[in-house]
Amino acid sequence: xxxxxxxxxxxxxxxxxxxxxxxxxxxxxxxxxxxxxxxxxxxxxxxxxxxxxxxxxxxxxxxxxxxxxxxxxxxxxxxxxxxxxxxxxxxxxxxxxxxxxxxxxxxxxxxxxxxxxxxxxxxxxxxxxxxxxxxxxxxxxxxxxxxxxxxxxxxxxxxxxxxxxxxxxxxxxxxxxxxxxxxxxxxxxxxxxxxxxxxxxxxxxxxxxxxxxxxxxxxxxxxxxxxxxxxxxxxxxxxxxxxxxxxxxxxxxxxxxxxxxxxxxxxxxxxxxxxxxxxxxxxxxxxxxxxxxxxxxxxxxxxxxxxxxxxxxxxxxxxxxxxxxxxxxxxxxxxxxxxxxxxxxxxxxxxxxxxxxxxxxxxxxxxxxxxxxxxxxxxxxxxxxxxxxxxxxxxxxxxxxxxxxxxxxxxxxxxxxxxxxxxxxxxxxxxxxx
Amino acid sequence: xxxxxxxxxxxxxxxxxxxxxxxxxxxxxxxxxxxxxxxxxxxxxxxxxxxxxxxxxxxxxxxxxxxxxxxxxxxxxxxxxxxxxxxxxxxxxxxxxxxxxxxxxxxxxxxxxxxxxxxxxxxxxxxxxxxxxxxxxxxxxxxxxxxxxxxxxxxxxxxxxxxxxxxxxxxxxxxxxxxxxxxxxxxxxxxxxxxxxxxxxxxxxxxxxxxxxxxxxxxxxxxxxxxxxxxxxxxxxxxxxxxxxxxxxxxxxxxxxxxxxxxxxxxxxxxxxxxxxxxxxxxxxxxxxxxxxxxxxxxxxxxxxxxxxxxxxxxxxxxxxxxxxxxxxxxxxxxxxxxxxxxxxxxxxxxxxxxxxxxxxxxxxxxxxxxxxxxxxxxxxxxxxxxxxxxxxxxxxxxxxxxxxxxxxxxxxxxxxxxxxxxxxxxxxxxxxx
Numbered sequence: 001x002x003x004x005x006x007x008x009x010x011x012x013x014x015x016x017x018x019x020x021x022x023x024x025x026x027x028x029x030x031x032x033x034x035x036x037x038x039x040x041x042x043x044x045x046x047x048x049x050x051x052x053x054x055x056x057x058x059x060x061x062x063x064x065x066x067x068x069x070x071x072x073x074x075x076x077x078x079x080x081x082x083x084x085x086x087x088x089x090x091x092x093x094x095x096x097x098x099x100x101x102x103x104x105x106x107x108x109x110x111x112x113x114x115x116x117x118x119x120x121x122x123x124x125x126x127x128x129x130x131x132x133x134x135x136x137x138x139x140x141x142x143x144x145x146x147x148x149x150x151x152x153x154x155x156x157x158x159x160x161x162x163x164x165x166x167x168x169x170x171x172x173x174x175x176x177x178x179x180x181x182x183x184x185x186x187x188x189x190x191x192x193x194x195x196x197x198x199x200x201x202x203x204x205x206x207x208x209x210x211x212x213x214x215x216x217x218x219x220x221x222x223x224x225x226x227x228x229x230x231x232x233x234x235x236x237x238x239x240x241x242x243x244x245x246x247x248x249x250x251x252x253x254x255x256x257x258x259x260x261x262x263x264x265x266x267x268x269x270x271x272x273x274x275x276x277x278x279x280x281x282x283x284x285x286x287x288x289x290x291x292x293x294x295x296x297x298x299x300x301x302x303x304x305x306x307x308x309x310x311x312x313x314x315x316x317x318x319x320x321x322x323x324x325x326x327x328x329x330x331x332x333x334x335x336x337x338x339x340x341x342x343x344x345x346x347x348x349x350x351x352x353x354x355x356x357x358x359x360x361x362x363x364x365x366x367x368x369x370x371x372x373x374x375x376x377x378x379x380x381x382x383x384x385x386x387x388x389x390x391x392x393x394x395x396x397x398x399x400x401x402x403x404x405x406x407x408x409x410x411x412x413x414x415x416x417x418x419x420x421x422x423x424x425x426x427x428x429x430x431x432x433x434x
Numbered sequence: 435x436x437x438x439x440x441x442x443x444x445x446x447x448x449x450x451x452x453x454x455x456x457x458x459x460x461x462x463x464x465x466x467x468x469x470x471x472x473x474x475x476x477x478x479x480x481x482x483x484x485x486x487x488x489x490x491x492x493x494x495x496x497x498x499x500x501x502x503x504x505x506x507x508x509x510x511x512x513x514x515x516x517x518x519x520x521x522x523x524x525x526x527x528x529x530x531x532x533x534x535x536x537x538x539x540x541x542x543x544x545x546x547x548x549x550x551x552x553x554x555x556x557x558x559x560x561x562x563x564x565x566x567x568x569x570x571x572x573x574x575x576x577x578x579x580x581x582x583x584x585x586x587x588x589x590x591x592x593x594x595x596x597x598x599x600x601x602x603x604x605x606x607x608x609x610x611x612x613x614x615x616x617x618x619x620x621x622x623x624x625x626x627x628x629x630x631x632x633x634x635x636x637x638x639x640x641x642x643x644x645x646x647x648x649x650x651x652x653x654x655x656x657x658x659x660x661x662x663x664x665x666x667x668x669x670x671x672x673x674x675x676x677x678x679x680x681x682x683x684x685x686x687x688x689x690x691x692x693x694x695x696x697x698x699x700x701x702x703x704x705x706x707x708x709x710x711x712x713x714x715x716x717x718x719x720x721x722x723x724x725x726x727x728x729x730x731x732x733x734x735x736x737x738x739x740x741x742x743x744x745x746x747x748x749x750x751x752x753x754x755x756x757x758x759x760x761x762x763x764x765x766x767x768x769x770x771x772x773x774x775x776x777x778x779x780x781x782x783x784x785x786x787x788x789x790x791x792x793x794x795x796x797x798x799x800x801x802x803x804x805x806x807x808x809x810x811x812x813x814x815x816x817x818x819x820x821x822x823x824x825x826x827x828x829x830x831x832x833x834x835x836x837x838x839x840x841x842x843x844x845x846x847x848x849x850x851x852x853x854x855x856x857x858x859x860x861x862x863x864x865x866x867x868x
Contacts, residue, residue: 019791104812104813106806106811106812106813110802110806112812112813117794119824119825120794120824196649200824200825201824201825212653215630215653216653219646219649219650221655221656221823221824221825221826222655223825239847241847242846242847245847245849246847246849248849249849249850249851253849253850253851345847356842356844357453360551360554360840361840362840362841363840363841363842363843364840364841364842364843365842365843365844365845366842366843366844366845367844367845367846367847367848368544368843368844368845368846368847368848369848369849369850371849371850372540372544372843372845372848372850373841374850377540377850377853377860378538378540378546378841379538379540379546379860379862389655390553390554390634390635390655390838391553391634391635391655391657391825391826391838392655392825392826394838394839394840394841395840395841396841404824404825404828405828406794406795406796406797406798406828406829407796407797407798407807407812407828407829407830408790408797408798408799408800409797409798409799409800409802409806410790410799410800410801410802411799411800411801411802411806412676412801412802413673413675413676413679413680413779413801413802414801414802414803414806415679415680415682415683415687415803415805416683416687416803416805416806416808416811417683417687419811426811426813428813
């Protein structure tokens, strides 16, 4: 079967996924979770991942792979357990396909409903991170969609093993395994991008350059999970203790994550808060790169260059810049941010309110770590990515980002010409929904 | 100013539109409605439209313009009154910018809100229909967005006159007229499509080929208002009277509209309903084109060719095809439909339920005219178009389709590492919203 035929088969298989009942869907997801914890299957997955890791560590030694990528690639029982917990959460969530979102009486006997529906076939291109394959697949099943997946080549063995587990679960539930298609060649991605008659959405996770490439080569709508250049801004009213706690969590709890902070901005009046941050990050062995004003106060800090303000380190590195006031902090974020997540540390309510109102990003936080920007933490169950787009879904994208809706109208033979200033009038009364 | 500079100015002006208070925004819209009914302004608009119409009628005579386009181009006091009524409705609707959509307690003192926000600058390319300019502009203002508009060249004079009215209203309210940019040259559209750093969404209205061109030449997300190849299917259980009423309204009340029916499908068992439809449409002088089976029953009907099933006539023409059963009706719609609006006429509840469940279109109707597929009739206030896409907004798109949202998190210095199976737990409790 060539890719077009595979996608046509995926489209057909998607119809079965779309029409599963709530209990059937939950059973499917629970079985996926169970299959991943079953010892033989887990052993096979970990063995496959070990092969990927051997190759990746060699590449890392040769300087061709970064440490962040290698860390994301690694699977262990604990990472699998977290992922399985996410699937179980999805299974327990209420059924989201076929939900009535709007119920409006247009007139007596003319009832409009807006009902949630799966998209169809999703194309997902993601980095070398095998747990992402599991998350994306379970979100696709929860939303009733088929998927064509292409993971980073470094994770090829892991992905194949995980896909085999998922296929066995689909087969057990009488669903054509065509509903989950694993692409292995890079060239297949470009073919996929051309299939705008079969694929409803491309979810692209990767660097900004990669996302630009994808957008430039497809007519299919793209949901991008791109770079995160996140900021923490210390207002002059910042509490030093909060500043240090937020900075450590935002930088050190998972530096490879897209919601990790890359640049710290500080008011000249926030010197004490800056000192607390610098001391706390030094303990965590974070490499700091500062502007001239920052280095006047902390001369041991390396000098930052202009490039630093546009860099996602994905590692224990943080750039630090002094700003004259909140206006300049907002301007810096507008210019260098990636519209992902930006946070202010401030006790002053007015400054916080201005920051929350004016930053044009998916997530804007006050006195909280940028790392909260996450589907699980937001209560979405799991996430397919964090969208830095503005349309459809923004920020952490859970099941709802993989759904569309249809408008259903139930009448008795009504005509639009019945309605006019002199004739019948619309009622337009909204009724309660689920 | 070149186009890039104009769009940068639009972006700045958009910030003022975004931060208008509810009452300020309503006043702006009410003033726009008032300005369009002010005699001198209306005279100027109608005079400009008359110039466009003279040129268009010459083109029509020369066979270079279709009657449907010319009809859409014409403005009169009544059309303006309808449009003005739409603006007044928008002005009366509650404020939609800055609305809290989600209010979730993640933990004590850690509050997540999802708040609606404008997109920024919208690029809108639309057909030669001056009332669309007014609708789009008022929807943009209601949603706090700036717009760059390019209408069909046949409406150039009308659009210029309407834009002058809108600019005067903006100026009166202290808003930079850069927030509404009228493009006049076709070449500017291609430049606009390249400005993915300044424009957040392209709304493209036009033929399928035009939409494909737009999608193939931009990285900006596109919301398409394309062809409508809408179907009415007469199930064997169809009521003949309902069938005739629905068919006449769907075909004749505004044949140039995208929600007008183009193809009628009928079960062999629906002969009486078909006869009623054929008789009713004959009275309305609709040209009918039938398949062989249809012509066996109604020999005076012209023969349809395969091309008819894929044609949006936009005129008093209807193609008619007999189908063996509902399965074939669904297959015909899946193959030839444009995912816009499809309707079933049936008394049988089971057949209706199957049709409503299985048609993958923005709007699916039972015993109602396809012409109900409209933002005003759906109670959305007005519409910027009818989206045949699945992402972001589907079907009639009102103000909400021009909004995005931001996630705001309010904390007290919390860190993600505070939360773990052994540590703090998330509460994830949803609170009531506006």
